[in-house]
Amino acid sequence: MIVFGVRTPSRRATLSGTGSEPVDDPGARPMSLARIHNFSISLDGFATGEPQTLETPFGHAGQRLHRWMMATRYWDPSGTAGVDDAFAERHGPGIGAEIMGANKFGPPGWQDDPDWRGWWGPNPPFHTPTFVLTHRPRSPIEMEGGTTFHFLDASPAEALEVARAAADGQDVRIGGGATVVRDFLAAGLVDHMHLVQVPIVLGRGVRLWDGLEALEAGYAVESVSSPSGVTHLTFTREA
Template sequence: MPKVRVHNMTISLDGFSAGENQRIDAPFGDGVGWGDELHAWFVEASRDAAAGKTGTDVDYYVRGDENIGATIMGRNMFGPQRGPWQDESWKGWWGENPPYHHDVFVLTHHPRPKLEMDGGTTFHFTDDTPERVLERAFEAADGKDVRIGGGAAVVQQYLRAGLIDELHLVIAPLLIGRGERLLDNVAEGVEGYRVAEMVSSSSVTHVMLVRR
């Protein structure tokens, strides 16, 4: 049976997945840059995977793409703009050929026409309920799993609803202090999960949560 999965969701020791004031020149907020202490493991693992190398971080990185047929993400993950779209020129952080290569559903209060990109990625901008979006994602995935890509607010919605089957957290050895904490306001949701794996590499600790 197809699953709902979260992979490679990196948080700090104090539980933050992003800092404050996320914007175009600081997508993860103040003090949290792409490739810095929080995400360095991911950048290195992606390079090693492309070079055919193996290792703990590479193994978990690769698992994040296996058998994924559709992705759900929040507006904040798609781009830095907030509120009504000023225009529709923004096409995401990933260039003309995003790394998804399947349907991606962007949760937003301000829908816009779908965006077809090179490589088979189509972004759908929807204000449907999380449950309805998940139904659409399963339809698009055609028997494969659906990935909840992030950010934290979207993962929290699906956790509170008890809809996530697997949640892969990556704990990086740093403190951020303020920003967006992943596991805030999900007390009832996480009660239904258990730790199935906990493995440390030289860089981070991987924790896999699954339904009880």
């Protein structure tokens, strides 16, 4: 008889066919991972266009980098339920905190507006502690739905430590934008990255890839193209 043992107290689902108690081995407890999801880039590697303003958060890219996601059931109940949706919906489960850059939280200059509370209305789609990296921190803002914005002036490694403590054993999502993703990758802090390559050439904006020579070393890289035209790339840290 084949026995499927459950090795950990982690949330990660494992199979047990035995009825025996799982072995709780704290030494083998998986670490809280740093994960990137649904990070969309153009063929030439830009994760946003320019200029980024209140009216055009992605600059001349408009919504073109994210249309693939808006077409899925994850975004719209009448949307598609294929490979795009399978990737999109991994954004939330298992995440206990998010880290984002100042340019994701608001348009240039939001630091001068004491009433700015992000783009997302009273109930932002994070539902966890959310850490905004900025050189001008302010007091936390508690939103509806479980999102609290905290403001940190910290290095990637320091921010990840703080976010992990807040994530209560769950994973931390590195939410972007491109500069933050690049900084965390360059610091070797990312365990899993899901990119979505959209078949457009933006030509200008903020590019993901700069300074990341040999990024693939230490990751298993997979790619799969979708009938929608985008290609999903996953980087998973090798043991």
